[in-house]
Amino acid sequence: MRAVKNEGKKETKRAEEMKESGISEAREKSETNGKEQPFEIDRRSVYKCVQCGTCRSVCPVFDVVGWESANTRGRMLIIKSLLEGRPPSEDVLSSLASCTTCGICAAKCPAGANPPDVVEAARAQLVKCGVTTEAQEKLKAAITTSGNSFGETRSRQHWLSDTERSNLPEKSDYVYFVGCFDSYRYPEFAKKTFEVLQRFGVTLLPDEQCCASPLLRTGFREAAGKIMEHNLEQIRKVGAHTVITGCAGCYTTLKNNYPEELRVISLPEFLAEHLEELNLKHLDITVTYHDPCHLGRHNKVYDAPRKVIQAICTLKEMKNIKENSRCCGGGGGVRIGYPDISLALAKKRIEDVPEGVDYLVTSCPLCVRNLRDAGGDIEIIDIVELVAMALE
């Protein structure tokens, strides 16, 4: 668990607060092992919510579901009830497991609450109490047995030729963390990304595994700790001080859940820093840009992708951007757990595309996948594809 840097801090803080307040914590019986399991969450993070309902007006899941339990305030209330002694049961899952953790509620919360953190902590407690969805369990099984979220048994580097693989530098200051999605669903993105990054001496991890984002987002913190430790060892073996990734989910996990000494850069940030060396040609097209939640709202990477796009072509913004950007619906385990909700969110996001653009560009393969599934007339591409066009 050494790798999960944020957890320890929260739990210690909470224990101190509990001691000070003299309020005993709610205890419930685990459904899995019969032992008593405390439902432990930093109470202050939950009680910050004053139930004003600001989040209700922006929660994208609530927008398509309509029940109070499907908005952030409802989720915070349900978590409060668990803290106050209501036994955790499957009844809470449709609420707590359907949050995409997009973070628009946190961005808008006047009280400064951070509901995605609270929801993730609650999910971890539910896992501890043995309350999970089938989809969650499947996802966990896939990652823990195969090292990727799809349960793929192929090599993660199948998109490289044998020669390319054998020529990979064993040591480098920079490593490209490919991620499950680009490795198995969009190997063309991985290939194009690596082609660009190789110019700068970037290498790959010899045995990269899932970054653990899906495990962390859905509450499997213990399993996540093990896989993160594995990746850290790989990074140390290569001797890299900087990790570059093209996946927003991997980015936020590597940046915020791995040890702080690791320097993590998103692909758009790396590209924006090296625009001059890339010598990109101008394309006579107009594109729009979708901010992935885990790159934008969670990490405030708004300008870098826009800088890259504007170095290549004309950017025409979507209806809701940056902090107000709407979620594609793919994150937080919702794509796999609640595909209908996920798709409805993606369709809503497509409605934000302005008239007269050639492509919708984004910088997260999960967003690409979900938005492509939503259909529509607009072609959806990853930012690396746009860069590749400008390099041709």
Added chain:
Amino acid sequence: MVYSYILLILIICCNLSLISVPTVAELSIFHIRIPDLRSIMDITAELRKIVGERLSVSPSELYCYSSDASQVKGMPDYVVRPTSTDEVSRIVRLAYENEIPVTARGAGTGLAGGAVPVGGGIVLDMSGMNRILEIDIDNIQIVVEPGVIQDVLNDALKPYGFFFPPNPGSSAMCTIGGMIAYNASGMRCVKYGTTRHYVRDLEVVLADGAVIHTGSKMLKSAAGYDLTQLIIGSEGTLGIVTKASLKIAPLPKTRKLVITSFRNAEIAGQAVVKTFSNGVIPSACEILDRVSLQVLKRYDPKLVLPSEGDVILFEVDGTENSAREAAEQIIEVCSPLAISIKLAESEKEMADIWAARKLVGAAVSRLDPTKTRIYVGEDVGVPIKKIPELLRRAQEISEKFNLPAMKYGHIGDGNLHLALFIDVLNKDEWDRLNRAADLIHRTAIELGGTVSSEHGVGAARGQYMEAQWGPALEVMRAIKKALDPKGILNPGKLGL
């Protein structure tokens, strides 16, 4: 066998979180009344026939509907999300026949527990009835369903050059139905009035499920009792609003904001009284005391607000000339009393200040993460002349109970939002908070004011109705009894 059957019934009842139930059966061996489960299942089946999947009895869902933004709690037995007047009528009829409480709810942003089903029963989540049915510019009115969000409505009206003026701080999420039920107003009430002044006709489902209209598109009528005005502010205790015809107003050509600050809140109050007595009617007149100021600056450090003192924001609107003249007059009147006066330089500066002001109530946790703003005693109002005294006494109450407080609100109409904040994990602070709230309510009544200016009475302030209204409360009770003889509509509210 008998005991295990009874035990089973009790366990199921607990799981269904039944605080109050539709029908009850007497179990003589325990001398208690427990739910008739057969009836519950029948009611569930009947409700499902009306709304299909838009019914929930899931404990988690019911829990989410057991509170609003106040401290009032009450667990419903059923939550339904109707989409038409016919569905509402059939649900209410079913409730009437089976004597089940029915509580209508909009976005659940209320601050007095008005939408909390303290008597259990059915919660009608009206937020799905959210269509704007008609924008009739020629008659300067619109027809909407109750679930329309205030800001959404104004976004729709903007291209026509009109707006629906009542604007509560919760305008981004509150519904028109909730605004009508609680006669909501907000910052511009000082010039534009409250929701009450904009309703021409309501479609209302009565306690027995009958549907009536209370008005028409006429500008005026001298025929009969004004049932529209009776329903407005009745908090869902007399009927359920399913449609509303509303008057709209032309958007002003321009707005200007004068930001003034004063040595203390009492002097700020005097400046307001002086401004009004000089004949200026601002379109908004808001006080932010120094604590509120700190909170706002923490919320958005870029806000252009004074660095010290207690602040009054005077907004004026109209044509460029009339707004400028009014702003100049305010500056002249306030100059001898103020420590700073500034005219906002851009529309963005103004918009940022108003956006932040709307959210100030909940933002206190940003100043001190161990403190949470609790909405009690938060909506008192007094005649304008009594404002300086109310401000002074509010400060005394805050000091007496050693509770930090923000004082902000619509000072131009005598409405003070006293925001008390506590450490919610500290029981002693809860106790002091409740005593302070009680005193602020009683102080407002003593000063000839009201315990609620715009948030409503709900279940949170019912205990003060007798003191505020005296014998008039009996008239309200008689009206309630005439329109809702079985007492199924939002029981436990308004001190009835």
